[in-house]
Amino acid sequence: TQLLEQSPQFLSIQEGENLTVYCNSSSVFSSLQWYRQEPGEGPVLLVTVVTGGEVKKLKRLTFQFGDARKDSSLHITAAQPGDTGLYLCAGYDRGSTLGRLYFGRGTQLTVWP
Amino acid sequence: EPEVTQTPSHQVTQMGQEVILRCVPISNHLYFYWYRQILGQKVEFLVSFYNNEISEKSEIFDDQFSVERPDGSNFTLKIRSTKLEDSAMYFCASSGTGLANSPLHFGNGTRLTVT
Numbered sequence: 307t308q309l310l311e312q313s314p315q316f317l318s319i320q321e322g323e324n325l326t327v328y329c330n331s332s333s334v335f336s337s338l339q340w341y342r343q344e345p346g347e348g349p350v351l352l353v354t355v356v357t358g359g360e361v362k363k364l365k366r367l368t369f370q371f372g373d374a375r376k377d378s379s380l381h382i383t384a385a386q387p388g389d390t391g392l393y394l395c396a397g398y399d400r401g402s403t404l405g406r407l408y409f410g411r412g413t414q415l416t417v418w419p
Numbered sequence: 420e421p422e423v424t425q426t427p428s429h430q431v432t433q434m435g436q437e438v439i440l441r442c443v444p445i446s447n448h449l450y451f452y453w454y455r456q457i458l459g460q461k462v463e464f465l466v467s468f469y470n471n472e473i474s475e476k477s478e479i480f481d482d483q484f485s486v487e488r489p490d491g492s493n494f495t496l497k498i499r500s501t502k503l504e505d506s507a508m509y510f511c512a513s514s515g516t517g518l519a520n521s522p523l524h525f526g527n528g529t530r531l532t533v534t
Contacts, residue, residue, distance in 0.1 A: 339522075356520060394462065
């Protein structure tokens with residue numbers, strides 16, 4: 307079983323603050339995906355990172371894949387209440403078939419106005 | 420935007436009963452999956468399905484589980500004899516290609532409660 311550990315588990319901040327959440331593993335992943343999940347809904351893909359050291363930006367969100375492809379981070383600049391949600395990282399390991407993602411437990415982010 | 424739809428949104432059943440969870444994947448997608456999420460735990464892979472057969476299944480997907488694409492649009496997950504520990508959110512997902520890292524599109528899930 308591939309383990310993805312996410313930290314922190316919970317994060318509560320004020321609007322306008324910056325934050326970083328982490329996704330770590332002792333295993334190498336061929337790629338990592340970040341999802342956001344709202345209550346009562348399924349996960350929605352935000353980004354996929356594939357190459358070690360890769361950085362991708364999605365408006366105020368910056369995603370980075372570690373050089374060794376064992377970890378990833380999500381940085382949000384100037385958080386807004388609309389960013390509130392559960393952020394999940396998920397990875398395909400090198401032996402995975404398509405669709406067999408291993409998920410972390412998630413970081414529950416709350417942004418207060 | 421096309422989406423994956425799941426019905427029912429909530430299913431309550433008694434232990435030992437059979438349940439069928441239904442999904443309509445995005446219409447031009449060819450690869451289908453079921454995942455589940457027990458309350459407070461990680462989203463876990465159950466099974467992937469392509470070309471009318473199972474591609475891969477996890478250790479969770481035992482003989483009590485089966486999947487079917489009965490009519491070219493629906494994709495179902497059947498649990499033959501439910502147990503208390505089957506209580507979870509069950510998510511269906513689909514993807515359009517067999518390429519590595521192809522994004523998965525998830526439905527909003529069926530909450531199964533076994534009493």
